[in-house]
Amino acid sequence: MLLKKQTVWLLTMLSLVVVLSVYYVTSDPAKNDLVTGGKEEAAGEMAASDKDMKVITEASGDEAFETIRMEVQDKRSKEISDLTAQVASPDLTAEEKNELYTKMQDLSALETKEKTLESLIKTLGYEDALVRTENNEMLITVKAKEHTRKDAARILQVVREEIGTNTVATVVFQTN
Numbered sequence: 001m002l003l004k005k006q007t008v009w010l011l012t013m014l015s016l017v018v019v020l021s022v023y024y025v026t027s028d029p030a031k032n033d034l035v036t037g038g039k040e041e042a043a044g045e046m047a048a049s050d051k052d053m054k055v056i057t058e059a060s061g062d063e064a065f066e067t068i069r070m071e072v073q074d075k076r077s078k079e080i081s082d083l084t085a086q087v088a089s090p091d092l093t094a095e096e097k098n099e100l101y102t103k104m105q106d107l108s109a110l111e112t113k114e115k116t117l118e119s120l121i122k123t124l125g126y127e128d129a130l131v132r133t134e135n136n137e138m139l140i141t142v143k144a145k146e147h148t149r150k151d152a153a154r155i156l157q158v159v160r161e162e163i164g165t166n167t168v169a170t171v172v173f174q175t176n
Contacts, residue, residue: 007088014084018077025070065130065143072132076111080104113163120158138169147173 086092087100114131121129121142128143140155152171159169 011084011088014077014081018081021074021077025074065128065141068130068132073111076107080107083107117159117162120162121155124154124158136168138163138167140169140171141174142171143174145175147175 083100083104087097087104092100110133114133117131117138117140118129121131121140126142126144130141132139138159140159142151142155144151152173155171156169159167
């Protein structure tokens with residue numbers, strides 16, 4: 001009975017994540033803006049300084065990283081929901097269900113490791129970092145103005161300290 005309660009709970013949580021993800025992706029960004037009338041606001045918008053424009057440009061430059069993050073997250077969410085559907089199948093044995101559940105936990109752990117590495121790399125002084133795993137290889141893209149081989153070695157050292165020495169990792173620098 002406990003396994004059934006856990007399965008129902010897991011399916012409920014995963015379906016909630018999927019619904020919220022779909023809502024977030026399909027929602028109109030204009031709805032989230034607070035619109036207030038008045039000539040003061042319109043005049044203030046037209047008088048935006050160069051500094052404000054630079055911030056907007058930098059944000060749009062980071063859209064590539066965010067797009068890739070969303071694609072990876074969507075792919076993983078689909079994998080987890082597929083695994084969840086398989087776990088719910090009455091045709092599988094308890095051992096097979098445990099293997100599928102372990103795969104789901106591994107996917108969640110991998111996502112956590114990637115986010116942790118992104119944070120650690122950013123603390124090294126880089127503008128942004130994108131860490132993703134494909135075919136058992138960790139791909140690291142770092143946004144930096146300047147870079148050297150020593151910088152790449154330092155990033156690889158951080159990855160190996162966090163993940164392990166057997167990890168195959170590739171570091172790519174993206175310059176502005």
